[in-house]
Amino acid sequence: MNLRYIVPLIAVILLFLISYLGAQVSGLQYLLGVVVPYLAIITFVLGFAYRVINWSRSPVPFSIPTTGGQQKSLPWIQHSKFDSPANGWQIVVRMALEIFTFRSLFRNTRMKLTQGGRLSYQLEIFLWVGALAFHYAFLVVLIRHLRFFTEPVPFFVQLVENVDSFFRVEIIYPAFKFGVPGVYLSGFVLLAAVSYLFFRRLFVRQVKYISIASDYFPLFLIFGIALSGILMRYFAKIDVTAAKELTLGLITFRPNIPEGVSAIFFVHVFLVSIFIAYFPFSKLMHLGGVFLSPTRNMPTDTRARRHVNPWNYPVPVHTYDEYEDEFREKMVEVGLPVEKMPEPAAAKTPASEPEQAEEKE
Amino acid sequence: MADETPKPEELIQIDHRPPKTDWMDVPVDIRKGMYCYASNPKSVEYLGLPNARQWNPLDEDWQLPENWQEIIHEGFKERLEKFRSFRVFMDICVRCGACADKCHYFIGTGDPKNMPVLRAELLRSVYRNDFTRMGKILGKINGARPMSLDVLKEWWYYLFQCSECRRCSVFCPYGIDTAEITIMGRELLNLLGLNIDWIATPVANCYRTGNHLGIQPHAFKDMLDFFVEDIEEITGVQVDCNINKKGADILFITPSGDVFADPGTYTAMGYLMLFHYLKEKYGLDVTWSTYGSEGGNFGFFTSHETMKRLNSKMYAEAKRLGVKWILGGECGHMWRVINQYMDTMNGPTDFLEEPVSPITGTKFENARSNRMVHIAEFVADLIKHGKLELDPSRNDHLKVTFHDSCNPSRGMGIFDEPRYVIESVCNHFYEMPANTIRENTFCCGSGAGLNAGENMELRLTGGLPRANAVKHVHEKHGVNMLACICAIDRAALPPLMEYWVPEVDVTGLHEMVANALIMPGENERSTDLRGEDIPGREVVEEESDIESEEQADEK
Ligand code: HEM
Numbered sequence: 001m002n003l004r005y006i007v008p009l010i011a012v013i014l015l016f017l018i019s020y021l022g023a024q025v026s027g028l029q030y031l032l033g034v035v036v037p038y039l040a041i042i043t044f045v046l047g048f049a050y051r052v053i054n055w056s057r058s059p060v061p062f063s064i065p066t067t068g069g070q071q072k073s074l075p076w077i078q079h080s081k082f083d084s085p086a087n088g089w090q091i092v093v094r095m096a097l098e099i100f101t102f103r104s105l106f107r108n109t110r111m112k113l114t115q116g117g118r119l120s121y122q123l124e125i126f127l128w129v130g131a132l133a134f135h136y137a138f139l140v141v142l143i144r145h146l147r148f149f150t151e152p153v154p155f156f157v158q159l160v161e162n163v164d165s166f167f168r169v170e171i172i173y174p175a176f177k178f179g180v181p182g183v184y185l186s187g188f189v190l191l192a193a194v195s196y197l198f199f200r201r202l203f204v205r206q207v208k209y210i211s212i213a214s215d216y217f218p219l220f221l222i223f224g225i226a227l228s229g230i231l232m233r234y235f236a237k238i239d240v241t242a243a244k245e246l247t248l249g250l251i252t253f254r255p256n257i258p259e260g261v262s263a264i265f266f267v268h269v270f271l272v273s274i275f276i277a278y279f280p281f282s283k284l285m286h287l288g289g290v291f292l293s294p295t296r297n298m299p300t301d302t303r304a305r306r307h308v309n310p311w312n313y314p315v316p317v318h319t320y321d322e323y324e325d326e327f328r329e330k331m332v333e334v335g336l337p338v339e340k341m342p343e344p345a346a347a348k349t350p351a352s353e354p355e356q357a358e359e360k361e
Numbered sequence: 362m363a364d365e366t367p368k369p370e371e372l373i374q375i376d377h378r379p380p381k382t383d384w385m386d387v388p389v390d391i392r393k394g395m396y397c398y399a400s401n402p403k404s405v406e407y408l409g410l411p412n413a414r415q416w417n418p419l420d421e422d423w424q425l426p427e428n429w430q431e432i433i434h435e436g437f438k439e440r441l442e443k444f445r446s447f448r449v450f451m452d453i454c455v456r457c458g459a460c461a462d463k464c465h466y467f468i469g470t471g472d473p474k475n476m477p478v479l480r481a482e483l484l485r486s487v488y489r490n491d492f493t494r495m496g497k498i499l500g501k502i503n504g505a506r507p508m509s510l511d512v513l514k515e516w517w518y519y520l521f522q523c524s525e526c527r528r529c530s531v532f533c534p535y536g537i538d539t540a541e542i543t544i545m546g547r548e549l550l551n552l553l554g555l556n557i558d559w560i561a562t563p564v565a566n567c568y569r570t571g572n573h574l575g576i577q578p579h580a581f582k583d584m585l586d587f588f589v590e591d592i593e594e595i596t597g598v599q600v601d602c603n604i605n606k607k608g609a610d611i612l613f614i615t616p617s618g619d620v621f622a623d624p625g626t627y628t629a630m631g632y633l634m635l636f637h638y639l640k641e642k643y644g645l646d647v648t649w650s651t652y653g654s655e656g657g658n659f660g661f662f663t664s665h666e667t668m669k670r671l672n673s674k675m676y677a678e679a680k681r682l683g684v685k686w687i688l689g690g691e692c693g694h695m696w697r698v699i700n701q702y703m704d705t706m707n708g709p710t711d712f713l714e715e716p717v718s719p720i721t722g723t724k725f726e727n728a729r730s731n732r733m734v735h736i737a738e739f740v741a742d743l744i745k746h747g748k749l750e751l752d753p754s755r756n757d758h759l760k761v762t763f764h765d766s767c768n769p770s771r772g773m774g775i776f777d778e779p780r781y782v783i784e785s786v787c788n789h790f791y792e793m794p795a796n797t798i799r800e801n802t803f804c805c806g807s808g809a810g811l812n813a814g815e816n817m818e819l820r821l822t823g824g825l826p827r828a829n830a831v832k833h834v835h836e837k838h839g840v841n842m843l844a845c846i847c848a849i850d851r852a853a854l855p856p857l858m859e860y861w862v863p864e865v866d867v868t869g870l871h872e873m874v875a876n877a878l879i880m881p882g883e884n885e886r887s888t889d890l891r892g893e894d895i896p897g898r899e900v901v902e903e904e905s906d907i908e909s910e911e912q913a914d915e916k
Pocket residue numbers: 098099100102105131135138197198215216218219284286287290455456457534
């Protein structure tokens with residue numbers, strides 16, 4: 001039994017049950033539908049800001065980009081602009097490629113050792129596909145949810161919805177079409193991708209070995225959120241107007257709990273609230289951190305432009321004069337130039353000497 | 362060393378499946394062949410670093426200061442506050458595992474704690490416990506654990522099984538650089554005097570004598586004079602060699618390893634021949650320095666402060682000698698330090714000029730602030746402008762492949778300059794498979810101060826991916842020479858090749874350049890710089906035999 005995923009699994013199930021049962025009690029509905037979401041948002045905003053400020057408070061003493069391609073050097077040598085960016089806009093492109101296409105992850109390979117002792121490194125694209133599917137599905141779902149917080153619904157939300165549900169007709173969902181406005185692909189992709197990421201952690205031994213509770217928890221939570229959403233939409237068929245009344249109330253600071261909001265909706269909102277509140281204190285902060293990663297967001301023109309370290313401090317050094325004082329006689333003997341000619345009798349002995357080198361290098 | 366090291370057939374039996382036991386419950390086993398000896402107290406003391414004492418990693422008691430836990434905690438905190446990299450990297454890893462099988466030490470040993478992510482977790486677990494609430498509350502199931510002597514030993518063992526090569530950082534979606542975490546971890550260990558001697562003593566030597574090997578100025582001059590004699594024997598040309606010359610145009614700094622041991626020495630001879638050629642033809646005056654007789658910087662493997670202390674000599678010496686700019690020889694970590702740290706630490710360099718090649722007029726725009734040019738850039742430019750007379754057919758017996766050294770690759774991005782030079786000086790060049798070169802290159806297995814003798818098994822396993830790729834091109838194209846632009850490589854790769862691919866030898870770039878270089882007034886060359894006959898050009902007289910025997914004796 002591996003507590004590292006059992007504990008988060010139980011935690012998410014408990015959260016599910018608590019909110020489901022709580023929603024039956026009318027007094028608790030206000031807590032679940034209004035107080036908790038507000039608290040969650042406040043935690044998120046403050047927590048996120050705190051984390052980012054905390055990161056930014058630590059300076060970047062050295063410019064340490066990982067050069068993933070040819071440096072900018074001689075004019076006739078092709079510079080790899082986006083893997084070894086030498087100026088601002090090239091960095092912007094590098095970062096954009098990381099953030100929108102997960103470029104580094106795309107490089108992923110899988111090492112194999114054959115019986116004959118031969119190593120090979122094949123392209124391993126599944127993690128990239130899974131991660132990309134997961135994040136874009138998440139993004140689309142997020143944008144679609146703006147519908148619940150805006151009146152009238154902005155055109156880009158409409159647009160995303162249209163694209164997202166575009167696939168409906170072709171795909172084999174006739175059974176779902178009873179009165180449902182459309183099947184959104186994103187929700188199912190999200191569910192599938194989260195499942196993939198989870199099973200990967202469970203079955204790829206190396207990944208399982210490194211995974212901890214806070215790797216499983218967000219996956220279960222997102223699974224729970226997506227599942228409750230899909231249940232609401234396609235099966236429980238909740239009163240969407242009432243739901244929107246509630247969410248609009250939240251966003252306009254006139255919170256109220258309308259009649260006819262079903263329990264599963266409270267579950268959904270509650271799990272989302274937990275997710276939002278948990279966000280700033282977890283690895284999900286990679287959302288912010290990736291922008292601050294010095295191996296990616298620093299320029300590679302480190303010899304052309306001096307990077308300043310705010311805490312650069314003087315250090316003890318062994319000066320040339322000290323060096324010559326110790327070796328002057330020997331230098332003069334072999335004809336090496338010196339700054340000061342030795343005075344005949346003033347032979348010096350250094351205070352302490354390190355062990356004479358054995359053969360190093 | 363050799364008698365205890367397992368055979369290749371044994372070492373290749375690698376199991377990459379992690380054990381069933383939770384990694385926190387697997388106690389560290391400090392194994393012979395995998396670790397380097399502890400720092401010599403005299404060296405630690407000479408530098409004024411903490412807790413100099415005799416100690417042995419195999420002992421139960423590491424003789425730590427009473428309050429060592431507090432020192433680590435405070436040191437950790439200080440570094441989180443000083444380095445955004447450290448703080449962000451501690452926080453944002455999602456444990457996706459993309460980096461896991463990218464580390465040559467994991468590939469070669471199968472030890473899961475050599476997966477970069479787990480190497481980082483060794484520190485991160487303590488970070489969670491000491492600096493995050495979530496970690497403190499949830500404890501072990503959330504990957505947190507308090508600092509203890511066993512944890513410290515685990516840090517020491519695995520942080521000295523990381524060559525700070527940055528290969529993992531190429532693949533991480535957030536650019537998390539485990540090398541950076543190792544650098545921080547080693548700084549923390551040094552606060553308790555837990556260095557290895559292969560780093561501590563070269564650092565002390567370098568501080569005192571100007572180079573890692575502790576070569577004193579007169580001996581350094583002897584060694585160069587010796588090369589001058591060798592060159593005269595082979596080419597008939599007596600080259601001059603400036604040392605500590607004030608008013609020279611350019612100061613040349615390169616790792617002392619190349620002055621000291623084969624096959625690096627041939628590259629050192631190559632430099633001398635090149636500089637002589639440039640002097641004769643174009644009047645360029647290059648000087649070596651004894652005070653700055655080390656390009657490498659093992660301080661980098663100790664702490665940022667120690668790195669700065671050693672690096673300061675480069676600019677100080679350039680200023681004292683009044684040169685225009687600095688030319689740097691072939692080296693790996695030396696160039697990471699020069700490229701990403703030097704100007705920041707010890708600049709600005711207003712006493713130097715923006716580097717311009719006086720021969721071609723090329724401005725080295727990319728080095729206009731720190732004013733130090735890589736010799737491969739410099740020579741590529743000379744060749745491009747047709748300023749070197751070359752006979753690449755003298756290297757026709759070589760089938761060459763090129764090993765990108767980690768630091769110039771992922772900390773600088775110098776890929777095409779050395780390739781251009783190689784293709785100009787030899788006719789048979791073959792690349793290793795794409796996943797093993799350029800930014801994907803594999804470490805020699807001995808970087809970051811791990812090229813000692815006592816950890817040979819670590820070096821051979823860590824070097825396996827590199828050797829495996831060399832073997833591939835050896836079998837496919839008959840490659841017999843592995844070229845590199847790193848002095849540590851020239852020390853580390855020969856035993857690696859001998860072990861895994863004995864048919865392949867190791868060379869520096871400028872050894873091949875010098876072999877192809879047609880010196881003014883030279884004799885017909887029948888041997889290369891190693892004193893070995895160039896096939897098809899052997900002189901049949903006995904004289905050449907005697908010459909090469911002499912050469913062999915000297916080595
Ligand atoms: C709203 C913003 C984001 C959220 C909620 C989010 C959430 C997550 C979650 C929950 C995982 C864990 C998957 C797992 O445990 O296996 C994950 C992984 C990942 N995220 Fe994000 N993320 C966000 C933004 C980003 C951004 C901007 C990037 C761009 C670099 C990114 C790149 C990744 C990658 C590459 C993974 C690895 C896939 C994996 O772990 O299996 N994420 N993200």
